Amino acid sequence: MSSSNSLPSDLEGQVKFLKGNVTGLLKEVGMATVTSTDPDFAAKAGKIQGVSAVIRDAEIQWLNPDNEKTFDAAALNVNPASSGDSEPYFFLQWGHTAIQAPAAWNAGARGKGVKVAVLDTGFFLDHPDLKSNIASSASFVPGEPAQFKSIPNVRTSSHGSHVAGTIAAADNGLGVIGVAPDAQLILVKVLRDSGSGSFSWMMQGILHAVAEGADVINMSLGAGLPRNGKFLDENGNMINDTKAVQELLNAISRVTTYATQQGVTVISSAGNDGNNGNKDQSLVYIPASAPNVISISSTAPTGWFNNPLTTNLDGVASYTNFGTPAVSFAAPGGDFSYPTNELSSLGIPVWALDMVLSTGTERGYNWNAGTSMASPHAAGVAALIIGQNGGSMDPKKVEAALRASADDLGKPGRDPYYGHGRVNAYKAVSAIQ
Structure with missing residues (x-):
């Protein structure tokens, strides 16, 4: 550097x-x-x-798809209730209801003309609900293309595709719909399909997204770095170098600051360790804690499908990191904490329906839960705001619009779980008009 x-x-x-x-x-x-x-x-x-x-370019596990709670929706074939939308699985997207996305669409906000970069694992580039909205794709992972490679009986769902679908799955009468269904996707592979990767790949991905004209960058990935500089490297050796960690943070800060200066709104997941940032400050979460990055915690219902009209959609997810100022906003990320394995009337476990449904399999859909799923809901809302503003928009103004329109949940004002509040798409775009 x-x-x-x-x-x-x-x-x-x-x-x-x-x-x-x-x-x-x-x-x-x-x-x-x-x-x-x-x-x-x-x-x-x-x-x-x-x-x-x-600086040593540390390689770490940014996310672990093998440990994720997932449920495949490929066999599900039901028609929506009177949702006002033609997507067959839309009625299962409770997260859109929570943030009032349908009302935002009815107000004319759909993200048209906005580019959202997704920095993640590989992607299913030919997914029928994604391909029409993909503007470009690239990989910064040596030896791995942007296309996700399924491994039967090992790994068949793509974290990156799931995230991309929440942001901008097309409104095409197939499957699901994204929060910003008319936005364009810049898909950037910065992690192996297994979820591991180096810091330099992420930083290169950010710069690539800026060069490609992204208006929003979503990073549903994260790692906790020890502030004291003690950590195990990829060979299991103990590293004790506070200066090295600080220099790495400086490098990442330089990149996220540059992106913001170029007019890009940068959004990241807060992390899934249940870490209380107010009490335990031994770790600094990257990229969520980097300068100019909007950090998103996760909300979820419990037993939503049993009582879809009355269940609280804004409970604090059991796994989400929290703390002030660790969390900027909250958004739907789903949960798997429903206490039984009872089946719903669809033949799907009730706990699975509390998670987020999106475009995670090669030509189908699955449910995942995590702040990885919350971040793209917020990124989608940011895209709606920018689209209603007529295109490019100062990231500080985007954040201000999110803040002014968020639903203030939890303790009044900024609190450790919801930050400035759970994002609200309809309120946000109404304020722009």
Whole structure:
């Protein structure tokens, strides 16, 4: 990382002289990715004029799809009640009801002309509910294309596709509908399909999204970094380097700040560790805690399908991270805490119907729960706001619109669970008009 937002002259030549190899240039923020087999390379490279820090590119598990609670909806074939929408599964999307998305659509807000970048695992690029809204796709994971690779009996659902569908599944009479059904998707693979990845892939993905003209970036991913600098590397070795962690945070901050300066609203999931950020501050969650990032906690009903008209849709999800100022807003993320395995009248477990239904399988749908599902609800609302504003919009104004329109739940004012409140699509777009 350079001492400014520009790289030293002839950096590649100087790195090569030190027996290193430049693998990527993040010129917009004065950073580069480098590999070397020399154990002393970092110390040597740190002496290059204009270089302020040489940071280890840690690789971690940002999310674990194998541990997710999922339920496949491929066999479900029911027609909607009088929802006013032609999507067959729309009546199961309780999250849209919670944030008043249908009322926002009826007011003319659909996200048209807005581009939302999804930084995630791989995607089902030919999914019938997604492909018409995909503007572009790219991968920053070496050796893995943007297309998700199903592995029978191991991994057949795509976290990235599920997230993308919540934001902008098309209004096409198939399956589900996104919060912003007319928005365009920039799909950026920054994690392996297994959920692991390096910090540099995420940072490259952010810069790519900016270059592609994204109005919103959604990152349904996260990791807790120890503030004291003690952590295990990918080989299981204990690392004790407070400065290294701080420099890594500085690098990420530079990238998220750049994105915001370029007019991009950056939104991230708050995390699923049930961490109370007010009491336990041993970890800093990235990217949720990075500067200019809007962090989203998760809400959910309990037993919604049994009483769809009266069940509270805004309960605090059992797993969500919380704390002030760790949480900016709340949004529907679903839960699996319903206490029994009873089946609904659809033949689907009641607990599964409390989760979020989206485009997670190759040509079908599944339910997932997590702040990963809450963040795209908020990103979709941001897209509706920007669309109603006529296009590009200052991220601070987008956040202000979210704040002014959010439903103030929990304790009055900003609270640890809901932040400034649970996002409300209809109120948000009504304020813009």
